[in-house]
Amino acid sequence: MASKIHNELKTVRDVIRYAVSRFNDAELAFGHGSDNAWDEAVYLVLSTLHLPLDTLDPFLDARLLEDEKRQCISLIELRVKKRVPLAYLTGEAWLQGHRFLTDKRVIVPRSPIAELLAEQLDPWVADPENVQHVLDLCTGSGCLAILAALAFPNAQVDAVDLAGHAIRLAQRNVDMYQLGDRVNVVQGDLYAPLQAQRYDVIVCNPPYVNSTAMAQLPSEYQHEPVLALAGGDDGMDIIRTILAQGAAHLSDDGFMVLEIGNEYENFMNAFPTLNPVFLETAQSDDSILLLTRAQLLTL
Structure with a gap:
């Protein structure tokens, strides 16, 4: 046959x-x-x-x-x-017209934050050339860190991930784009390796899928590493730490752009005092949010 x-x-x-x-x-x-x-x-x-x-x-x-x-x-x-x-x-994925190397040990590049970076986070960034320091937490393949470096030509970008294989792949992608002088790939647990560095912009696509949704994922998504997807019972386990420690790593006028996928209700239940701005993309109007340093200080 x-x-x-x-x-x-x-x-x-x-x-x-x-x-x-x-x-x-x-x-x-x-x-x-x-x-x-x-x-x-x-x-x-x-x-x-x-x-x-x-x-x-x-x-x-x-x-x-x-x-x-x-x-x-x-x-x-x-x-x-x-x-x-x-x-x-x-062995590759495309995001906003840019090619990234990938493999089964790292989540497939697809974050809609890429769409916002292609627009240089307008209108939240008044002058892209004034952005000096950017952090990409949970960088995976390094795709958002690279897109941030391309969006903000004068910025130094730190790309952090806990997994060693993700760090190695991210470094390969950084080298492919010849951005080694501006994108620093760092292995560590969230903010731990960053000491007192503060950033104008933090972008983050963390593990956020709640446990019920994890059990119902289509087979395709089950090929991706659990570490990159699972966010605990309500999807907020890692996000709680990211937000609690975020203000200490933002400049006075800095802000965080955070992806939460389909976890809108769980996010609002976990952080009822926050009033984030939800950023619209072609895919959704409630899966990516923006929080200022002032907002994070209220936690």
Whole structure:
């Protein structure tokens, strides 16, 4: 059966159509860089064939070599049968048009904070060139730290993560962007390795998934490290520490941008005295919030 399928698929168009059918039939869960079967199939095929990711039409009717077909079909089957996020199969993820190396030991880069950094946190940052110090807590692959360095050209950025493998991957990404002189990758538990340094902006995509939601995650998300996702019974275990210690690491006019995903109710229940500003993105209007140093001092 496999050989028959292999023989029937001749062109890029054929393989993409086959992938879309397989993905839809398997009812895959998306959300690691795409939100539908077509986009994921196109990316899988173009990436595997080392073709430009933004140029499909000229290649649709190009015939594939036998080895190229085998590579594509192998990834399609892994995606369907193992439910592995495509980013782990290709070893890369794209965020706001920027490529990041990734692997199964680190959460797939996808934070919507990236969208806000692409806008230089406007209007909350009046002059991006005046931002001097940025902290990315729970940096993972280092993607937000790198995007912050690109958004704020005069800033020194510290990128902190507890996991050694995350630190090594983040450093590879920093080196790929040649930002080693501005992005400092540090291993440690939240603020612990930072001493008394204060920041104009702190960005953070922490583990925040509550225990009930963790048990119900689609298979694709279960391939990601639990350490990067699980936030305890109400999802707020690590966030409590991040907020409690945050004011001490912000400049007088500094602020924190924090991702909480689908945990709006749990956040508001855990911090009833806070009145954060929720920042709208293309994905949501209640999954990312902004807190000033003055607000954090009230905790």
